Each structure stands twice: as structure tokens, then as C-alpha cells.
Amino acid sequence: MKWYRSIILILAIVLLTGSGRRVFPEGNNHWGHGKQKKDMKTDNKEIEQNGKVTKKSLGARTILLPTPVWVIGSYDKKGKPNVMTSAWVGICCSNPPCVMISLRKETYTYGNIVERKAFTVNIPSESFTKETAYFGSVSGRDTDKFSTTGLKPVKSNIVDAPYIEDFPLVIECKLLHTLELGLHTMFIGEIMDVKANESTLGETNSPDIEKLKPFVFVPGNRSFYRTGENLGKVSSLAELLIKK
Numbered sequence: 153m154k155w156y157r158s159i160i161l162i163l164a165i166v167l168l169t170g171s172g173r174r175v176f177p178e179g180n181n182h183w184g185h186g187k188q189k190k191d192m193k194t195d196n197k198e199i200e201q202n203g204k205v206t207k208k209s210l211g212a213r214t215i216l217l218p219t220p221v222w223v224i225g226s227y228d229k230k231g232k233p234n235v236m237t238s239a240w241v242g243i244c245c246s247n248p249p250c251v252m253i254s255l256r257k258e259t260y261t262y263g264n265i266v267e268r269k270a271f272t273v274n275i276p277s278e279s280f281t282k283e284t285a286y287f288g289s290v291s292g293r294d295t296d297k298f299s300t301t302g303l304k305p306v307k308s309n310i311v312d313a314p315y316i317e318d319f320p321l322v323i324e325c326k327l328l329h330t331l332e333l334g335l336h337t338m339f340i341g342e343i344m345d346v347k348a349n350e351s352t353l354g355e356t357n358s359p360d361i362e363k364l365k366p367f368v369f370v371p372g373n374r375s376f377y378r379t380g381e382n383l384g385k386v387s388s389l390a391e392l393l394i395k396k
């Protein structure tokens with residue numbers, strides 16, 4: 153009977169580790185977005201104001217939307233360039249200029265950043281939705297994502313990380329802080345340089361959103377969305393109420 157048990161054990165390992173190239177099955181909460189906790193006190197409770205139901209409590213979940221979609225570039229120990237898609241990200245300080253990204257330890261990128269103390273943020277435009285989805289669906293541990301997509305890695309001249317030549321906007325970061333949060337570890341990177349394709353620059357020599365065409369991610373339905381039209385300059389909009 154021992155051989156029978158061994159076969160079951162091997163089958164279970166293959167199924168659990170996912171012998172295929174995909175890192176997660178469609179719809180799986182593999183990187184911890186969506187529902188984290190069931191809380192009987194809050195979930196699905198209706199919130200009333202003056203006797204009227206105005207809101208519904210959805211519980212403690214990471215459903216802020218939309219989120220940015222960035223592709224994080226890093227080198228592994230041997231110098232192999234890798235990229236992964238990240239949505240738990242944002243600007244977190246103006247001076248020194250900093251960004252934060254939150255990664256799970258099981259990503260290949262996590263170990264790369266710990267080792268190299270640097271990463272790049274690559275902002276995709278609409279023409280790279282396929283590649284961005286792919287970079288977030290397979291691991292560089294067992295795949296060369298650059299050779300599959302044909303995109304070109306370039307060694308940064310400032311930090312120990314590669315950027316994607318084909319993407320229109322890249323941000324080069326030196327690791328400044330590491331914060332253990334739980335499932336995710338937050339890396340704060342100091343921005344050492346920003347490089348942009350000239351064709352995406354606007355009048356003030358900064359990237360123009362209509363030329364760059366970045367897109368956003370909605371965790372709820374796991375889809376990418378276009379960025380929309382200009383709703384007005386903040387100063388002019390605020391002025392409408394300041395003058396009142």
C-alpha cells in the first residue's frame with residue numbers, strides 16, 4: 153500500500169504547487185486582495201442616517217478602487233532581469249521623492265529587492281495590457297518574462313535594477329525602508345530619476361496623461377480600465393467654492 157500513498161502524495165504536491173506555468177488560477181485571491189476577514193459585526197450591515205439606509209458595510213477589505221498598475225523591475229542574484237505587476241502601490245513622499253510598493257514574500261521580486269536594494273517602476277500604456285497581465289500571472293522564478301514578451305530590459309545607469317525600454321515612463325528607485333505589514337511587505341523606494349519617452353511629454357516637460365495613456369486596475373472584477381477625460385484643474389475647481 154506504500155506505493156499507493158506515495159502516488160497520492162506526489163499528485164497532491166503537483167496540484168498544490170501548480171506544476172503549470174500559471175502562478176494562480178483565474179479568480180483566486182492569490183495575492184490577498186478582496187475579502188480578508190469575515191466580521192459578523194460589520195459585514196452586510198445596513199447603515200442608517202435619519203431612519204434611511206444610506207450605506208452598506210462591506211467589512212474589512214482592500215477594495216479601494218481604482219488602483220495604479222505598475223510593473224516592478226528587478227535583478228535576481230545572477231543578474232537575470234525580472235518584472236512583476238503590482239497594484240498595491242503609490243507615491244508616499246514628495247521630499248525626498250518616494251514611492252511604496254507592497255509585495256508578498258513568495259514573489260521572486262521580493263527576494264530580488266532585498267538582495268539588490270533597488271527596483272524600477274515601469275508605467276505601461278494601453279498598448280501593453282497583455283504584457284502587464286502576463287507579468288502578474290507567472291513568476292520569474294521559472295520563466296524569463298522578457299524573452300516571452302520580446303520586451304527589452306535596460307540596465308539603469310543609476311540603480312541596480314533593469315527598466316523596460318518599451319514602456320513610456322520609468323522611475324528608478326533605491327530601497328530606503330522595508331516595513332513588514334503582514335501578508336505584504338512594504339518597500340519604500342527613493343526616486344533617483346524618472347525617464348520618459350519624449351513623445352509623451354506635454355508643454356511643461358512633464359508626462360501628459362493623454363499621450364502616455366496609462367490604465368488603472370479594479371481589484372473587484374480584476375480588470376484594467378482606461379483613464380478618462382480631464383474633469384478640470386484643481387485650482388479652478390476649488391476656486392468655485394472658495395469664492396462662494
Ligand SMILES: Cc1cc2nc3c(=O)[nH]c(=O)nc-3n(C[C@H](O)[C@H](O)[C@H](O)COP(=O)(O)O)c2cc1C
Nearest residue numbers: 236237238239240255256259260261288290291292
Ligand atoms: C493587476 C495585478 C496586480 C498585482 N499586484 C500585486 C501586488 O501589489 N503585490 C503582490 O505581491 N502581487 C501582486 N500581483 C501578483 C504578482 O504580480 C504575481 O504573483 C507575479 O507572478 C509575481 O512575479 P514574480 O514571482 O516574478 O516576482 C498582481 C497581479 C496582477 C495581475
